[in-house]
Amino acid sequence: MSNLALIATLLLIMAMAYHLGLTRSRAVAAEQDVRMHSRPGYYGALVALWCGLPAFGLFLLWSFLAPQLIEMLVTQQLPTELVASMSDRELTTMLRRISAVAEGRNVAGGATPEELLAANHMARLQTFELYSLVAVMAVMAVGGLVYARRHISPQWRARNHVERVITWALAASSAVAVFTTVGIVLSMLGEALKFFSFISPAEFFLGTTWNPRFSTSGADAQGEFGLLPLLWGTMMVSIIALLVAIPVGLMTAIYMAEYAPPWLRNVAKPIIEVLAGIPTIVYGFFALIVIGPFLSNLGDMIGINIRTTSALTAGLVMGIMIIPFVSSLSDDIITQVPKSLRDGALGLGATKSETIRQVVLPAALPGIVGAFLLAASRAIGETMIVVLAAGNNPVLHGNPFEAVSTITVTIVNQLTGDMDFASPQSLVAFALGLTLFVITLGLNVIALIVVRKYRQQYE
Template identity: 55%
Template sequence: MNSMLVTLVLLLLLGFAYQTGWSRSSRLAQVEGRLHSKPIYHGALVAIWAIVPALLILGLWALFGTATANTRFRTLTSAVVLASAFGTGAIGLYLARNRISARFRARNEVERIIRYLLIGCSVVAILTTLGIVLSLLGEALRFFTFVSPVDFFFGTVWNPRFSSVGTGSGDFGLLPLLWGTVMIATIAILVALPIGLMTAVYLTQYAKPKTRNIIKPMIEVLAGIPTIVYGFFALVTVGPALAGLGAMFGLDIRATSALTAGIVMGVMIIPFISSLSDDVIRQVPRALRDGSLGLGATESETIRRVILPAALPGIVGAVLLAVSRAIGETMIVVLAAGNSPYLRLNPGEPVSTVTVTIVNQLTGDTDFSSPQSLVAFALGLTLFAMTLVLNIAALFIVRRYREQYE
C-alpha cells in the first residue's frame, strides 16, 4: 500500500471532518445563540470520530494483512482496505456531525479523549520499562545457570573466553568492569561539578539578563553534541594531549585511559549540572538573600552560607542525575577508555566499563545460548539497577526540596 496515498487520504479526511464540525457548530451558534462548547471543540470531536475508525482498519491491515506475490491482487486488496478505511471514517464523521447541538458537551468529550490518550501513553511507557526489565531478568537468570552469582558479583577477573561456547568455563568477574565504571564516573563528576555549579552561581547571581541569555544556550549546546563526537575528540585530541602533558612531568598517562574518558565525559555532563542547579538556585526564596545582605553579609558570603545550603538538596539531586548519565555512557568510553578489563588504581591506564563490555559481548557472530553472550544481559540488569537507584535517590531529594519551598 502506497504510504503517501494513505497519508494524503487521512489528511483529507481529517481536514474535511474538522471543517464540517466547525462550520456546522458555527452556523448553529448564529441561530441558537451561545453554545456549550466552542466550534473548535466540535470540529476536533468530529475529526476524532472520523480518523480513529480509519486508523483502526489500517492498523489491523498492517498487523494481520498477508503479503502476496500477485501484484494485481495486492493492488486490489490495498484499494479495498483504503476504501473501507475511508468509508468507516465517513460514517464516523456523519454520526458525530448529527450529535452537534447547542447543549452538546463537545469540550468535555474532547478533554476526556485527550485524558485517555495521555493515560495510554503512560501505560505504553510503563509496559516498555517492564518489558525491558523482564527481558533482562529472564536472560540474566539463564546466565546464572552457567555461572554462580557469587563468582559474577564478587569475581576480580574478567576473561569470558569465547572459545568455550556453550559451557560455563571462563572468568566472569564483575568487579573490574564495575571499578572502571565508577572510576570514570567519579572523574567526570570531579570535572563537571565545580564547573557546572560555579556556572550556575554566576548565571543566577552575577550575570546580567542579556549575558545570561547568551551564555546559558551556549552551555546547553554541549548536551546536544552526539557522544560519538565526544569520543572522537577524546581519542584524537584530549588523549594525546594528556599523554604529552604527563610526559612533561614524568607521569605515564596513556592516550586511552580512564582519565581521558572521565575528563571528556565531565565536559559532556556540565550542562546537566549547570542547568538543573540554575533552576534550583532560582527557586530559593529571595527573602533569604535579601535578609542576609541586609544583615551586612557580602554577596559571596550570602552565596556560600545562605543560598547554596538552601539549594543543596536540589543540587545533590542534579549531581545524582548527572552521575546516572555518566554511568550509562557508552561511545566515549568505547573510544577513549582503552577496553582493558583489569583492576587498576591508576586513572592514567586503560580500563573497561560495563557498557563497553555489553557492546563487546553482543558484537559479531555469537551464540546467544552461551554464557559469553548471556552475560551481557546480567551486566545490563546490573547497570539498570545502578541507574535506577541513583534516579530514585535524585527524585526523592528533589521532591523533598520542592515540598520545602513551594
C-alpha cells in the same frame, strides 16, 4: 498508496470534518437562537474525532493482522511437500525472500519458480488488501463525519467528550512510557536468567576476573565472568567525570544566575549548551587524539607513566561533555528561587556570597541534586568516549593512569560480530545491561529521598 500517504489523507479529512463541525455548530446556534453547551471549536473537534479515530483504529488493527493473514495464505499456496521439508527458520527465510521478490527487489541466488509464483500471489493479495483497507477506512471516516455532524445540538456536551478523549490519550501516552520500560526490563531479565543458568550469580557479581573466552577443556570451558573489574572501571571513570563536571558546572551556574550581566549570560549560556549537542564520537576522537597524548606527555615531564588510553583520559573528556547538564539545569533551578529569599537575607546584613551559600543553594538543592543525578546517569551509561579513550583492560586496579574496561565497553565487545545468542559469552551482555539499569534506579531512589527531605524544609 503507502501507509504514510494514507495517514496524511486521513488527517486532511479530519481537518475538513473539523471545519464542517465548526460551521454546523454556529449554524445551529443561529437557527435556533440558543446558547450551545460548548464552544464551536469543541463541536468541530468532536466531529473530527468521530471521523478519524474509528478509521485510525481500524488501520492499526489491519496493519497488525493483514501481514500475518497474507503470509498464511501464501504459505498455503506453496507445495505441501516443500513446506513439510523445511524448519520454521527456513520457512521464515523463504517468506522474506518471497516478500522481497513481491516488492520488486532481487534476492541472493535468484528466485526459484515456487518463489516466483508465491511472490505473484503475494503481490495480488497485498494489492487487494490495500484497496480494501482504503475503502473500509473511507466508509468509516465518512460515516463518523455524517453521524457526528447530524448530532450537533445545543444539548450535546461536546466539550466533555473531547476532554475525555484527551484524558484517555494522555493516559495512553503515559502507559506507553511505562510499558516500554517494563518491556525493556523484562527482555533483559529473561536473557539474564538464561545467562545465570550457565554462570552462578555469586560468580558473576563477586568475581574478580573477567575472561569470557571459550576454552577447549577443563573447568573454565565457559570462561570467567567476574563483574567487579568492569564495575570498578565504570565507577572510576564516572567519579573522575563527576569531579570535573560538578564543580565546574555548579560554579558556572552560580556565576550565570547571580553575577553575570544579562548580555554575557545571553551569549555564554548558549555557547556552553552547545557542548551537550556535540556527538559523543567526536568527544572520543578528541580524547584519543588530543587529551590522551597531552596527558601522556605531561606525565613524562613530571615522571609519571600516564597511558594515552586510560581512565583519566576518558573521565576528563566525559566530565567536559556533561558540564552543560549540570550547569544548565542548576542555572534554571537557581533562577527559580524566589527573590524574596534573597532580599530577606540581604536585608539581615548577609553579603551576596553568604546569601548564595546559605540561602539560595539550600533552597535550590532538590533541583541541583537532580542535575547531579542526570550527570551521573549520563556518565555511567556513556559508551563511545570510553570505547575510544579508556582502553580495554578488565583488570581490578586503582590506578587511574592505566587503561580500564567499563560495563558499556564490554557490552559492545560481547555483542559485536556474528554471535551465538545461546552462549554465555553473548548472554552476559544482558546481565551487564540489567546491572546498569539497577545502578541507575538506585541513583534515582537516592535522589528522590534527598529531594523530598529538602523540599519539605524549604517549601
